[in-house]
Amino acid sequence: MHYDDVGLEHVFHPRSIAIVGASAGPSNIYTQMFLDSLVEFGFRGRIYPINPKFTQISGIKAYPSILRVPGPVDYVISLISAIETPQLAKDCIIKGVRTMQLFTAGFAEMGTEVGRSLQEKVVSVARSGGIRIIGPNCVGIYYPAYGMSYCPDFPKEAGNVSFITQSGSYSYFLVRLAATRGVRFSKVVSYGNACDINEIDLLHYLAHDPDTEIICAHIEGTKDGRQLLKVLTKAVAEKPVIVIKRGNTKSGVRGASSHTGSMAGDDAVWATALRQAGAIRVEDVEEMVDLLVTFVFLRCPVGRRAVVVGTGGGVSVRAADECEAGGLNLSPITKRLGLKLQGVVSAPGTMLTNPIDLQPADLDAWRCVIGILDGREEVDMLLWQICPEVEPFRRGLFRLLTIEMKRLDLFKELRKPKAVIVHGAESQVGAETLNTLRTACCEQKIAFYPSVYRAALAISRCLEYYDWRARRAQS
Amino acid sequence: MHYDDVGLEHVFHPRSIAIVGASAGPSNIYTQMFLDSLVEFGFRGRIYPINPKFTQISGIKAYPSILRVPGPVDYVISLISAIETPQLAKDCIIKGVRTMQLFTAGFAEMGTEVGRSLQEKVVSVARSGGIRIIGPNCVGIYYPAYGMSYCPDFPKEAGNVSFITQSGSYSYFLVRLAATRGVRFSKVVSYGNACDINEIDLLHYLAHDPDTEIICAHIEGTKDGRQLLKVLTKAVAEKPVIVIKRGNTKSGVRGASSHTGSMAGDDAVWATALRQAGAIRVEDVEEMVDLLVTFVFLRCPVGRRAVVVGTGGGVSVRAADECEAGGLNLSPITKRLGLKLQGVVSAPGTMLTNPIDLQPADLDAWRCVIGILDGREEVDMLLWQICPEVEPFRRGLFRLLTIEMKRLDLFKELRKPKAVIVHGAESQVGAETLNTLRTACCEQKIAFYPSVYRAALAISRCLEYYDWRARRAQS
Numbered sequence: 001m002h003y004d005d006v007g008l009e010h011v012f013h014p015r016s017i018a019i020v021g022a023s024a025g026p027s028n029i030y031t032q033m034f035l036d037s038l039v040e041f042g043f044r045g046r047i048y049p050i051n052p053k054f055t056q057i058s059g060i061k062a063y064p065s066i067l068r069v070p071g072p073v074d075y076v077i078s079l080i081s082a083i084e085t086p087q088l089a090k091d092c093i094i095k096g097v098r099t100m101q102l103f104t105a106g107f108a109e110m111g112t113e114v115g116r117s118l119q120e121k122v123v124s125v126a127r128s129g130g131i132r133i134i135g136p137n138c139v140g141i142y143y144p145a146y147g148m149s150y151c152p153d154f155p156k157e158a159g160n161v162s163f164i165t166q167s168g169s170y171s172y173f174l175v176r177l178a179a180t181r182g183v184r185f186s187k188v189v190s191y192g193n194a195c196d197i198n199e200i201d202l203l204h205y206l207a208h209d210p211d212t213e214i215i216c217a218h219i220e221g222t223k224d225g226r227q228l229l230k231v232l233t234k235a236v237a238e239k240p241v242i243v244i245k246r247g248n249t250k251s252g253v254r255g256a257s258s259h260t261g262s263m264a265g266d267d268a269v270w271a272t273a274l275r276q277a278g279a280i281r282v283e284d285v286e287e288m289v290d291l292l293v294t295f296v297f298l299r300c301p302v303g304r305r306a307v308v309v310g311t312g313g314g315v316s317v318r319a320a321d322e323c324e325a326g327g328l329n330l331s332p333i334t335k336r337l338g339l340k341l342q343g344v345v346s347a348p349g350t351m352l353t354n355p356i357d358l359q360p361a362d363l364d365a366w367r368c369v370i371g372i373l374d375g376r377e378e379v380d381m382l383l384w385q386i387c388p389e390v391e392p393f394r395r396g397l398f399r400l401l402t403i404e405m406k407r408l409d410l411f412k413e414l415r416k417p418k419a420v421i422v423h424g425a426e427s428q429v430g431a432e433t434l435n436t437l438r439t440a441c442c443e444q445k446i447a448f449y450p451s452v453y454r455a456a457l458a459i460s461r462c463l464e465y466y467d468w469r470a471r472r473a474q475s
Numbered sequence: 476m477h478y479d480d481v482g483l484e485h486v487f488h489p490r491s492i493a494i495v496g497a498s499a500g501p502s503n504i505y506t507q508m509f510l511d512s513l514v515e516f517g518f519r520g521r522i523y524p525i526n527p528k529f530t531q532i533s534g535i536k537a538y539p540s541i542l543r544v545p546g547p548v549d550y551v552i553s554l555i556s557a558i559e560t561p562q563l564a565k566d567c568i569i570k571g572v573r574t575m576q577l578f579t580a581g582f583a584e585m586g587t588e589v590g591r592s593l594q595e596k597v598v599s600v601a602r603s604g605g606i607r608i609i610g611p612n613c614v615g616i617y618y619p620a621y622g623m624s625y626c627p628d629f630p631k632e633a634g635n636v637s638f639i640t641q642s643g644s645y646s647y648f649l650v651r652l653a654a655t656r657g658v659r660f661s662k663v664v665s666y667g668n669a670c671d672i673n674e675i676d677l678l679h680y681l682a683h684d685p686d687t688e689i690i691c692a693h694i695e696g697t698k699d700g701r702q703l704l705k706v707l708t709k710a711v712a713e714k715p716v717i718v719i720k721r722g723n724t725k726s727g728v729r730g731a732s733s734h735t736g737s738m739a740g741d742d743a744v745w746a747t748a749l750r751q752a753g754a755i756r757v758e759d760v761e762e763m764v765d766l767l768v769t770f771v772f773l774r775c776p777v778g779r780r781a782v783v784v785g786t787g788g789g790v791s792v793r794a795a796d797e798c799e800a801g802g803l804n805l806s807p808i809t810k811r812l813g814l815k816l817q818g819v820v821s822a823p824g825t826m827l828t829n830p831i832d833l834q835p836a837d838l839d840a841w842r843c844v845i846g847i848l849d850g851r852e853e854v855d856m857l858l859w860q861i862c863p864e865v866e867p868f869r870r871g872l873f874r875l876l877t878i879e880m881k882r883l884d885l886f887k888e889l890r891k892p893k894a895v896i897v898h899g900a901e902s903q904v905g906a907e908t909l910n911t912l913r914t915a916c917c918e919q920k921i922a923f924y925p926s927v928y929r930a931a932l933a934i935s936r937c938l939e940y941y942d943w944r945a946r947r948a949q950s
Contacts, residue, residue, distance in 0.1 A: 029867065029868070032868065033867055033868075139867075150867075151867060151868070152868070153868060153869045165789075166789075167788060167789030168789075169787045169788065169789040169790055169862070169865035170789045170790075170865070172864060172865045172866070172867065173789075173790070173862065173864045173865050173899060176864045176902040176904075176905065177864060177899070177901050177902055179902070180901060180902040180903060218789070220789075220792070246789075246792050246793055246796055284793060284899075285899060286899065286901065289901075312644045313642060313644065314640075314641075314642030314643075314644040314645045314648075314693070314695075314721075315644055315645075315648070317695070317721050318721060318759060321721055387644070387648065389647060389648045389651045389652060390644035390645070390647045390648050391647070392504065392508055392614075392625075392626060392647065393504070393507065393508075393626070393627070393628060394628045424648060424652070424759075424760060424761065426652050426655060426761065426764075426925065427651040427652055427654065427655040428655060428910055429651075430651065430652075431906055431910070435903055435906070450901065
């Protein structure tokens with residue numbers, strides 16, 4: 001099957017976009033979302049605001065109808081009401097439009113007969129003219145390399161991750177959390193009610209998309225479980241596929257149904273299907289971002305043997321517990337390694353167990369210790385745990401931060417897979433410290449996590465994926 | 476048994492404190508911790524810095540030895556080395572000192588014969604003179620109502636929670652996280668190696684302390700499991716006791732042992748003992764603070780039936796899942812209640828399922844909806860979920876915040892148990908929003924949580940505790 005058998009290539013590469021229902025009003029948030037974002041992202045094709053009430057919107061010439069646009073219109077973003085949409089679809093056929101993206105809600109997700117029949121009508125008109133639909137009830141496409149976006153604040157830099165979701169909210173949620181950790185996207189598609197383009201089409205496309213190295217999906221339900229399993233299995237053979245499947249519980253199922261009109265289905269069936277396909281199922285966005293950080297920034301370790309370095313007795317015990325709970329092993333320091341370390345660490349209170357508890361100000365000891373560990377065969381990865389809340393003074397925290405930055409300069413040179421973890425940072429001062437270190441890690445392209453457990457879980461699941469793929473390649 | 480059979484009353488109420496080893500050097504962090512904190516907290520007794528090299532430290536007259544102090548010395552904080560400590564203990568006997576708090580490390584926690592024998596020597600000297608020891612290897616007492624503190628940044632306001640821990644770090648960790656959420660402390664004791672005063676003495680004292688309504692403990696191990704279980708059972712009958720027992724895993728056990736020289740013991744034995752005693756065992760500081768917030772600010776609900784209100788389809792599904800995973804029930808909206816709500820909410824996109832998805836700008840609908848829910852018998856509590864990351868615009872976030880503040884003004888008037896939850900806020904802008912709402916909740920004394928799951932789990936465990944106490948009272 002050719003990679004564009006699902007016919008999505010032109011959906012992602014329109015020559016022009018018309019925004020139907022854009023408005024020059026001062027508080028038109030939707031115009032800002034869709035029109036201003038395209039301008040902000042430097043969309044290279046033509047942009048046509050459509051509204052009979054205005055001659056110009058956001059500094060761009062407006063037209064009363066798409067039929068009055070002089071050039072071709074490949075892609076239409078509709079902000080008008082559900083009831084007006086079937087007529088718009090007819091106009092789109094006349095104009096030769098290839099994709100309609102319906103931001104408009106008020107269709108099947110309403111759970112009413114009126115909503116369902118309106119949706120069916122739009123679909124049947126669009127199909128008759130060969131038009132593909134994204135939505136309704138969705139924000140559409142974020143594709144920074146092509147200048148497409150629905151949020152002016154998203155990163156303009158492109159990356160190797162793609163994400164599909166029925167929920168517009170989840171697209172904001174994932175892109176923002178990932179951006180804060182240094183992860184960038186190739187394509188994000190919010191596809192709402194999935195009346196035409198659905199998770200099956202999109203997964204098939206992304207599995208073959210050379211710009212997508214990791215696929216993320218937030219799935220609320222499907223209309224064809226068998227086909228989804230097939231396409232998912234193929235995608236996983238190509239690249240990691242990370243899936244949020246919500247609506248686990250009774251209330252969640254009800255919520256998903258009224259959210260996008262999907263059947264959420266039995267959770268046990270989903271769990272089995274996703275496992276069979278080799279997809280990595282995660283709890284939610286936070287865990288998804290942890291896995292993305294792992295795949296993007298942490299070179300795959302050869303095993304689970306971690307050495308944790310950091311400062312503080314109580315928090316070292318905590319770090320040890322959370323590492324093992326997350327699926328990593330803290331190998332004990334061998335006698336030989338211990339003697340080697342003893343030679344370079346003299347400060348009292350230094351514990352040569354694993355986790356290794358080092359005084360922060362002793363940069364020489366830090367350099368020597370991590371240098372020795374970096375060269376040891378029995379160490380698969382180095383994790384650096386920092387708990388700013390245990391620093392005796394607030395003003396000490398900022399002094400500490402200067403030291404941590406110097407330690408980071410040494411840490412980033414290591415050859416072993418490595419990660420920085422700032423944990424427990426829930427006070428305001430703690431959160432500021434976390435933010436400073438996180439930003440520095442992003443700039444250095446170092447994996448950063450906000451909890452030891454989350455780091456261990458993500459690294460462990462990443463290892464599971466590579467194991468699974470290796471086993472599959474052998475069989 | 477009288478409440479001060481363990482003889483700790485004078486430990487908490489010294490008339491004077493000497494800091495042995497305080498220094499006037501510019502960067503003496505320990506002098507800042509112990510001497511400056513007492514000044515900052517307005518300790519009402521006399522303060523005596525002891526160091527033969529200085530005549531004045533931090534503006535206070537210094538003495539070359541405690542034996543040269545003119546008045547009585549009740550309490551000594553020792554910053555001098557382990558090797559000098561036995562002699563200090565002898566001087567303390569001559570001076571009539573009643574409590575020695577040894578910040579000094581280098582004793583049993585070293586795991587060396589030298590360390591162990593030094594510790595035994597100090598204990599035997601102190602015992603011979605009737606002196607009680609806190610530590611060694613600890614930061615001691617934070618008791619704001621009495622002006623005692625080892626951190627100038629801790630809140631000066633007193634509260635109803637007390638905390639005992641072997642780890643000094645954990646005392647900073649808990650006090651800071653709790654302070655950020657509005658919780659205040661009566662007494663915090665970091666008791667390090669527990670060579671004399673231990674968890675059994677402290678639990679006994681706090682169980683009877685009228686200023687302590689909730690007891691928290693971070694326990695790394697014990698020397699007398701049977702006695703601990705006995706005192707714990709008695710304490711739980713008086714007030715909630717929340718326990719962190721770390722060192723669950725192999726590495727954690729090793730860490731705890733070298734941290735304070737304790738035997739961590741078998742986790743299954745601990746789990747059974749804590750459950751039998753009725754203590755609430757939590758994972759770590761974050762969960763402990765969630766429970767504190769619940770006990771302090773959330774009136775105990777009569778049952779588990781929660782209604783969740785907020786904005787956003789995808790995040791409502793997430794909130795529903797997490798509520799149930801945490802142990803609460805989202806009761807479906809009854810037909811009668813649904814009709815009542817339908818009468819006041821007209822905005823399109825409003826879903827009258829539970830979670831209830833309301834448009835944020837519609838303050839009238841908000842007032843009416845929460846007002847109706849507040850009066851319903853079938854609703855046990857109201858949870859307000861806010862996920863700032865899903866707001867379409869960053870600049871919209873700050874506009875949204877103004878609306879949320881108005882919503883908070885209405886929310887705080889409700890009679891039902893209620894909580895505000897800002898979840899997923901891991902980007903920098905999200906974290907700023909969380910911080911603003913959290914601060915507002917602290918000022919209004921409203922329970923605040925940083926995740927729906929954590930809120931549900933804490934409320935659910937709080938309900939379990941009250942159920943357990945009611946069953947116990949009947950039997």
